Amino acid sequence: MVALREGPVFPDARAAFFAAGPEPLDLAVDLSMRIGTLTLRTPVMPASGCFGPELGALIPVGELGATVTKTVFGSARGGNPVHRLTEIPAGMVNSVGIPSRGPAGYLAELHPRYAALGVPTIISVGGHRPGEYAPVVEALCEHGSAFELNVSCPNLDRDGTDIGSDPAAIRAVVGAVRRVTDKPIIVKLPVLVASIADCARAAEEAGADAVCVANSIPAMPLDAATRRPILGNVIGGLSGPSIKPIVLRLVWLASRAVQIPVIACGGVGTVDDALDYFSVGASAVQVGTASFGRPFAAVEIARGLGHRCLDAGVGSIRELLELETAL
């Protein structure tokens, strides 16, 4: 017996998800946000390293505000030895080591696929010395919609201190990049800093258009059976739900310190996670670890923000939060 089903029948849940949106919210709700000269139609984007053009076939990427690439370094890197990732309660620890084929490899192999997705491409750029960032941005300048500077890298000019934990190094990196591009610059700050406010201010003063707070947290998972490190690189970066309260504090502190937008990144997996960050001052969110289990998580959050506003009869996230906090 084959039951007749009402309405359209989709071959799989993915197809049904594509068909479910976007709804014509645009007239009633304005979710757009600006990073310098760049306007994003919605304040939701993937976190660097947690997205690839492969996802274009699985989710309606056009409903995101932007894509963010895996970090591009000035020279080719092979990445870290196996094992590169593991899961612990409420978190993932990865030590992938950011394999990169350099700017030329990125432009030849990856950029055309990002560009075809139809939303702004924010190119993440890394370096081992403050002087290494600007040449990469210069090489990619006409291709990226914006640049996110991944400063959570050991500074080989200063005995391996994280560039992003040193306001002077942040100033040097951002100043040099500012001189080679008019495109918006986002500085992605690390978690382990003496003062996130000082770091965010250093970025703002040197000409950054936004800061992204924060990155994964250095961590070291052990195998209980052998007492040995699980990761080939011994240490990795912790991400996922367990870091959200840590990053909420940092976003709160950073957004009180600077006028430029703060993009929150740390354990965002639901609309309420996003609204938590907006309520402490964030202007946008990045979705990382949640996307592995639920590839559609970022799109779901973008849709959910619109629906929450529509249901509350308000036109923006700001108004929605005012309504919620007035209760």
Place this chain on the structure above:
Amino acid sequence: MNPNPFSERNPSLVDKLDGREGLDQRREVDAARRAAAARQRAFAEADAAALDGLISVRPRSLVPRPQPVWDDAEVLVHEPAGERYRRLVLASDAIAAAAQAGQFLMITVPPNGGDTVLLPRPMAIHRRRPAAPACPATADQLATVAIAGTVELIYGVVGRGTRALAAVPVGGSLQVTGPLGRGFEFPRGTRTALLIGRGVGICGVMGAAEDAAAAGIRTTMVLSGQRPEQLLGRTDCAELGVRVIEATDDDGSSGLDTLGARLRAEFDGSTPEATPPDVVMVCGAGVLARLAAELGAHWGVPVQASLEAHMACGLGYCHGCAAPVRTDPSVEGPLVCADGPVFDARIPID
């Protein structure tokens, strides 16, 4: 004053736990646990070392790669399979229709009580049963329809993720992404094949047995495992007309030397039935991949090996599943999910 419920009910147990004898026992248990962990570590290291220099990415084929989808697949069957595994039959027309031999799915683990598992778990597609024609006519065809549009997976409960997965009821649904990766492919003109699977790795090669049966390829499959009660795939092989060679740790028949000698003898060319296979496909252990590569070199036939790895995305963008291939440090090697899981396996020539 620190009441001990055990002292009321079972004084002898307290004596055991608190007394000298108990301490010795605990030390024994502890030593046994350490020894087991050391054995496991030594095996894992040897297994990884066995792949050293062995594998390479297969040339791109002309067969179009299926486009993965994600689906909320209904759980039709979820039951024990043998002593240590569980069988999962999922309804998804889209995935069942597209899946190729040796491909895998990423299974998103639903929340279990208060425990949320973040990363999806990669699992080989054990059996594919694409949707049947729309209007079944015979009773046989009706029986087929009951399982049409499904994929079957088998997994062992080994950690948090698979424990949570085991709690999913029949009638519930699981979010799955797939089919993923590059699977097994029979070289053109293959008439006979040897498949080797160990443990849950038997599922990795069962898709190749399905293709072989459909193409009339004469197939032998080695089912390897710890104990006969744990071996997977006997029923599947019987259904597909695949000859089975069982090899278990219990009686030593799974030992590499023993198994290698047996397979050399089985395919020594002495009779038409004993002609060496045209291809060898293997999944489940690095040491078996090496044995298969040695046999392949002996017979002069190609060997394809399917590998496992921890992974987060299954699509290639997270770069979490580096394959054990040595490369220049500035060049990233292949990824198990996107370049594999099936690789060519050849004994390196020094």
